[in-house]
Amino acid sequence: MPDLVYSSNFCKDSFKLIELGDEQLIQAFESGTKVTIKGLPDDEAVLCTETATYSVRQVNTSNSMILCTPNDNETVQWQVCDDLSNTIELLPCQARTGRLTELLSTSLYTGPDNEDGQSGHTFEYLLSTVQASPAELKRALEERHAFMTEDGCYRCIDNAFLHQMLDGLATSATILGYNVCDMTLEEANQCLDQDFSAVPLPVRMAFLHCFVKDVHASQLCLDEYRVCRFLGSIVLEMEKGREWKMEDFMETWGNLTRLVLEHHQPTLTTLAGLYYTTERQVLQQPQIYITFFPSSDLPTDPAERFTRLFREKQQWSPEDIYPYVDDLARDDKHRDALLLKFTRIQKLGNKTVYGSRIK
Incomplete structure (x- = not known):
């Protein structure tokens, strides 16, 4: 040796x-x-x-x-x-893209009249700051429907302005005799010209990517899931930090949705990862409340995520907690492992709930 x-x-x-x-x-x-x-x-x-x-x-x-x-x-x-x-x-x-949302929020497009001095971030800057690979960052930008400006920077459209454009598209389509679930790109642009003629093409295309199933198809069709989820989040955010009575929320959400998608009745499954529910007795009758709680606002570190979840609510049903774990997990097996590590299964009557294992 x-x-x-x-x-x-x-x-x-x-x-x-x-x-x-x-x-x-x-x-x-x-x-x-x-x-x-x-x-x-x-x-x-x-x-x-x-x-x-x-x-x-x-x-x-x-x-x-x-x-x-x-x-x-x-x-x-x-x-x-x-x-x-x-x-x-x-x-x-999972790529930690929460910071991307923060960065893009500093330069939201709110309309052509508010563009003085607005500038986004280049892909290179975002890549140097966000903990994600180039491929994952590109995918995250696509998921957020970011658009690229003439100077090569990425920006997103403000939700309030998105709502204005969606409402304007639906209203103009009705006036012009077009079907929002069956129109050409030219017809969609004609609708947008009625109230948004000064909005540049990249912003229009980003808007259509938000709500249309396939912008490259010969006939465009609004995606019912995306439209309902967006409008549901708009209604929930009206009472951010407060509770909605479930029946009041569903009525308001349904009325708003039917202004765009006639005869369509939205369902709560569309809003997974945006809310949680609470049941309390009111005048000896069970009353369900719904609270806005988007998973995108939560930490990406698993321990911090579960700490935040149980700070908001002590006990979670499986259907409520799964959407807040899925974005952390590679698959269902990994999700179950995270739940086993950070939660404790409890029984409330005939219901299964998750409580905190973190002390």
């Missing part, structure tokens, strides 16, 4: 060993493609490849690992360069 001799420039923990337990990670490192560790000073670091995000976790080991190099002069001696007592573990995780 060769002799081990500590190097003259030995410095403990000057090296880090990274465990590559994922085939995509191995391919990314071996191919030489860009791999980036991201995070602001108060963030938990993540590692991003071109297409995926991984949490970075230090794992301590009970046995030290000696990192050695052969001695140039004597083949029977090895020089100890480092004494390692931990490794770095990389685990697949």
